[in-house]
Amino acid sequence: MRPRDIGLAVAVMAIWGFNFVMIDVGLDHFPPLLFNALRFTLAAFPAVLFAGRPQVPWRWIVAVGLILGVSKFSLLFAGMAAGMPAGLSSLVLQSQAVFTMVFAVLLLRERPRPVQIAGLLVAVAGVGLVATRMGAAFGAFLLIVGAAACWGLSNIATRKASPPDTLRFMIWVSAVASIPLIGLTLLVDGASADLAALRSFDLPALGSLVYVALISTLAGFAVWGRLMQTYGASTVAPFSMLVPFFGLASAAVFLGERIHAVDIAGGVLVIGGILLGLVKNPVPRLVRVEA
Template sequence: MRPRDLALAVAVAAIWGFNFVAIHAGLDHFPPLMFNALRFGLAAFPALFFVGRPQVPWRWIIAVALVLGVTKFSLLFAGMNAGMPAGLSSLVLQSQAVFTMLFAVLFLRERPRRLQIAGLTVAVVGVLLVATRMGANLPAFLLVIGAAVAWGLSNVATRKASPPDSLRFMVWVSALATGPLIVLTLLFDGPSADLAALRTINTEALLSLLYIALVSTLAGFAGWGFLMQRYGAATVAPFSMLVPFFGIASAAVVLGEPIYPVDIAGGVLVVGGVLLGLVRARPVASRPLARVGA
């Protein structure tokens, strides 16, 4: 990987890691569902009018919009709003790799390799270790686990869609997620709470919204899609394991969240397990027949 592309991969991981601090700041002002609706609405408009028509069937855009945009991020925002720490949320979400593999087996008929099974087993142990510390706030933890389940399902749907342009795909996903989220926030957050949040919006809330909509969603996915097209998933995917490190570090620095030894141990197991699952065994080369000049 070229140095500038390497820097881009690390930068995207840093952007996505700091995203959890921005979410935390936004949830101090906006109701969770409203914050999610505003995030995807801002990511979709006006970009929708410049990216062109979608390049994949509508059914996959709708599926990813409902599973990723509506379900995954609503559960994540709800979990963090219920007390799940920002840094720890960035770590627990990496359990999506476990659910991605399970759904790929069920729906894509993929056969996991032994290293994948071993690695993801290690990752599960890491998540369970983190769960022991969140016992006092298990509902918040389970909401973030639910977000990881939804993310795994959306990964399978995205794989089936195989969008040639990640940015364009994400803009259309954001557009189709916005409508259902507006309905949900009116039903569950309530019009009065939504109006109050809009009337009293402050600089911190606005900056957090702009960050997660424009920087994390649009710029982040654009950079990630560019790297995936140039180098392929096997090379680029491991860089996502830097996200929880940036997430935990930024939450500690900006929000003052403490880092406990159990978090470090769980993080090492989760990240190490997922990375182990990415390792591919080298094929054993058969000894060739005698070749002249070899």
């Protein structure tokens, strides 16, 4: 990769890591479902009016919209609102790589290599280690694990869709997600709670919405999609392991969250296991035999 593109990849990871801090800020102002509905509505409109027609079949846009937008982010926001720390959420969410492999085996009939299975077990051990210190927040921890599972399933749907333009794809996914999310927040949170939250709308609330909707979702995925198309998934995907680093560090700096030794050990296992699964079998060298 060119140095400029390496810098872009790291910048996107920093944006996505800091995103958890901004989610925490937003959840101080909005109920989780309302915050998620506002986030995807802002990401979709008015951009969808200028994005042009989708370049992939509608079934994949609807599938990713419901699995990623509605399910994954609603569980993530609910888990954080229930007490899961922002930095630790960024780490546990990386277990999506484990779920992606499991769903690839079940739904795509892929056959994992032994090193991938070993990496999966190491990553699962890391998530289990983090779970040991959750205590009263164990329910919130399970919500984040559920979000990771939904992310893994949406990765399979996105792989099947193979969108040529990631930005346009995410705009339409956001539009699809916004409609059921508006209905869900009215049904679950109630119109009175939603109106009360909107009446208290202030500058931090606006900043969190703009960040998670426009900077993290649209700008982040636009750059990420271009890098994936230019260099391929095997080259770019390992950069995502930087997200927990930026997530934990920014949560410690801006939210005052403590980083425990168990968190570090669990993070090493999770990230190490995922990276282990990315190791490819060595290609045998051809040896020339002289006659």
